[in-house]
Every structure is written in structure tokens, then in C-alpha cells.
Amino acid sequence: MWGFAWMFWLMPFLLFVMLTRHRRRERWAVAGRRESPRLERELDEHRVYVDGLERRIAELEERLDFTERLLAKRSES
DSSP states (O other): OHHHHHHHHHHHHHHHHHHHHHHHHHHHHHHHHHHHHHHHHHHHHHHHHHHHHHHHHHHHHHHHHHHHHHHHHHHHO
16 A cells, blocks of 8 residues: 555655756746847957957058068168
8 A cells, every 4th residue: 555655655755856847948038038138238249349350450461461571672672
């Protein structure tokens, strides 16, 4: 008789665990949706900043190439 008693308590316990996990997932999903516009805005700002840095690096590379060419011409003559 005691063999089936633990199964009686196991089912409500498993049901309780499954429901709490489901509620937790719902809360995280709702929290993620609420913060999404703010996170998207921040991500866009970071993308713009990185694009600006890449543009500056490209300009610096061009200036460095130009300077190297000038120095190479100077040393030839």
C-alpha cells in the first residue's frame, strides 16, 4: 500500500513545478517585451557609434597611406 502513496503526492508536486516554471517563463517573456524598445534604441545608438569609429579608422588609414607615399617619394629623390 505504501508503494502507491508516494505516487499520489508525486503528481501534484510535478504539476506544481511545471506551473511555476511556466509562470516564470511568462514573466521573463513579458519583461523582455517591455524592455525591447529601449534595448533596440540603445543597440541602434551603439551601431551608429561603431559606424562612426569605422569611418574614422578608414580616414586615418587613408592619411597614413598618403603620408607613407610622401615619405617614399622624399627618400627616392
